[in-house]
Amino acid sequence: MRIGRFSFLVCVVVGGASCDSTDTDPPPEDPVLVTPAEFGAPYDNLSDWHLFADALGQTPADDLVAYDVIAPLFSDYALKWRFVYVPKDQKIGYVGDDIWDFPVGTVLVKTFAYADDLAAPEGARRLLETRLLWHEPEGWTAHTYVWNEEQTEAVREVGGKFIGIDFVDANGQTVHNEYRVPNTNECADCHHVDDDAGEAIVGPLGPKTRQLDRDYDHGDAPKNQLEYFASLGLLDTDPPAASERERLVDPSDESADVSLRARSYFDANCSSCHRQGGSATQSDLELDFHATDPSSDPATWGVCKIPTSAGGATCGNTYDVVPGDPDSSVMVCRMGSTEIDQRMPPLGSKIVHAEGLALVREWISSLEPAGCN
Numbered sequence: 001m002r003i004g005r006f007s008f009l010v011c012v013v014v015g016g017a018s019c020d021s022t023d024t025d026p027p028p029e030d031p032v033l034v035t036p037a038e039f040g041a042p043y044d045n046l047s048d049w050h051l052f053a054d055a056l057g058q059t060p061a062d063d064l065v066a067y068d069v070i071a072p073l074f075s076d077y078a079l080k081w082r083f084v085y086v087p088k089d090q091k092i093g094y095v096g097d098d099i100w101d102f103p104v105g106t107v108l109v110k111t112f113a114y115a116d117d118l119a120a121p122e123g124a125r126r127l128l129e130t131r132l133l134w135h136e137p138e139g140w141t142a143h144t145y146v147w148n149e150e151q152t153e154a155v156r157e158v159g160g161k162f163i164g165i166d167f168v169d170a171n172g173q174t175v176h177n178e179y180r181v182p183n184t185n186e187c188a189d190c191h192h193v194d195d196d197a198g199e200a201i202v203g204p205l206g207p208k209t210r211q212l213d214r215d216y217d218h219g220d221a222p223k224n225q226l227e228y229f230a231s232l233g234l235l236d237t238d239p240p241a242a243s244e245r246e247r248l249v250d251p252s253d254e255s256a257d258v259s260l261r262a263r264s265y266f267d268a269n270c271s272s273c274h275r276q277g278g279s280a281t282q283s284d285l286e287l288d289f290h291a292t293d294p295s296s297d298p299a300t301w302g303v304c305k306i307p308t309s310a311g312g313a314t315c316g317n318t319y320d321v322v323p324g325d326p327d328s329s330v331m332v333c334r335m336g337s338t339e340i341d342q343r344m345p346p347l348g349s350k351i352v353h354a355e356g357l358a359l360v361r362e363w364i365s366s367l368e369p370a371g372c373n
Contacts, residue, residue, distance in 0.1 A: 031062040034085045036105060039136045046130055046145040046154035051083070051109055056127070056151055058111055063088070065232070066218065067225055069211040070248045071268035074353040075112060076177055077169070078128065079121055083109040084207065091236040092229070097246055097290075099208050108133040108204055114179070117168040128163055129181050130154050133204055140202045146181055158184050177351060205272050209239070210289060213247045248289065251359055262363035263292045265356055266301075269345070283309045285320060302331055304372035313342040324369030326361040335360060 035050040037043045046055070053059045058081040060066050066083050085107040086092060093101025102108075110131045116124040127147040134141050145154035146161055160183030169175045212229075215222040226239040239245065248264035249256040266274075271288035273280035285302050286292075292301045299305045302320030307330055315333035322328040334344040335357050343349075 033063050034061050034107070036085075036087075036107065036134075042132075042134065042141070042143045042156060044156050046156075049107070049132075051085070051107075051130075055154075061085075064109065065229070065234070066216070067207075067212060068214065068216050069206050069268070070214045071211065071251050071264040073206070073268050074349060074356055076179065076349050076351040077118055077167070078112045078114055078179070079125060080113075081109075081111045082206070085109070086234055092234050094209070094235045094237050094239060096209055096240070099204055102135050102204070102207075104135050104137055106135040108207065112179075114165050114167050118170050119168070119172075126165065127151055127154070128165070128179055129157075133202070140204065142184055142202055144181060144184065157181060160184075175351075180350065182347065206268075210246045210248045211268070213242070213245055246289075252355065258359070258363050258366050259294060262359055263289055265359055266292055269353075269356065273345070280309070283307065302329075303367070304370070313339075315342070319372045321364055321367070322372055323367035324365060326364040329364055332357065332361055332364065 032050060032053040035048065037049065043049055051061055051064055053061055060083050064083045064085050066081065068082060072080065084102075087103065087105035090103040090105060092103065092106075095101060111127060112129050112131070113125045113127045115121045116126075129147065130145045132143045132145070134143060144157050146157045146163070147154045161181040163179045163181065164176065165179050166174055166176050209226065212225045214225060216225045216228065217223075218228065224242075226235075226245075229235050230238050248267060249260045251261045251265040251268075253261065266287035267289040271286075271291075272278060274283065274285050274287040275281075275291065276286060284300075285305065285307075286300050287302075290296075303323060305320045306318060307314055307320055313334065314330045315337070317328055317330045317333055319328070320330045326332045331344075334342055336352055337343045338350065338352060340346075
């Protein structure tokens with residue numbers, strides 16, 4: 001309004017020359033900035049965080065940075081958008097081989113949605129939930145916001161929820177899924193890390209160098225995410241040269257080595273529990289990227305290893321991984337099961353990941369056959 005009045009006055013002063021107000025430049029839009037809640041008092045409505053300039057389109061606020069990972073966690077074919085907010089003048093501690101060290105006040109954001117048709121992910125879709133990991137002074141806290149049917153607001157949900165959803169799968173078949181929003185306590189089952197005293201606490205899983213070392217288009221042109229974060233001044237040190245960085249591969253990239261593809265898949269989909277200090281430590285099955293290095297003890301990642309905590313959910317098989325024989329491997333059986341007491345993973349998924357299962361079968365088939373007796 002002020003610009004329009006100013007233009008009118010200029011016209012009068014210069015002698016009544018005709019001025020068309022439509023020729024004036026529109027006023028610049030005010031930036032959309034994240035508004036963090038007071039520590040210990042998360043907002044009830046997602047909109048109060050001001051995370052998005054356009055929530056339905058998942059367009060982030062000006063100080064919310066979008067990112068993506070190389071090897072995504074499978075969540076029953078749900079679409080995902082990932083973002084991070086770092087408080088002004090704070091920096092992320094760059095870590096070469098583990099989770100980055102985020103400052104207090106950081107908010108990690110992940111939205112889950114379903115496309116009506118998996119073959120058209122950019123088409124019609126429905127937002128289901130937006131999860132926040134918030135770094136408060138006493139540690140990380142998890143908060144889940146469930147989107148209403150009108151797609152106008154997401155409300156904080158503590159107790160978990162089922163959302164019925166229909167979508168068309170890759171084979172053109174309509175699938176119904178009772179999508180499960182976890183309760184707040186269940187977040188710790190996967191986001192389970194040990195603090196310096198060895199106590200189990202909630203923490204982030206995905207934002208690590210080997211997952212983030214990929215290109216992402218933030219609107220100008222695709223650029224390496226590590227370099228982009230550094231250019232924004234968000235890292236406490238510049239990343240080393242690309243040749244010196246540990247990096248996963250896309251598990252769906254059939255041109256990549258099958259061992260690297262499987263190891264990357266395990267790192268993203270299994271290692272949150274199956275690692276030292278994870279919630280499945282008692283299984284003695286470690287599937288993080290380092291543990292599955294071919295130079296390590298194969299028994300560590302299941303080869304000819306008798307399950308120690310399967311509780312009988314072995315499908316009649318004896319060993320987690322039988323080299324060259326996927327059909328005799330407990331791992332394949334459990335990944336292919338939808339039975340609640342047998343399926344893997346036990347949380348976060350109810351649909352068999354056909355592509356992931358096929359990859360693991362291919363990887364086991366590629367291992368040199370060996371008797372496990």
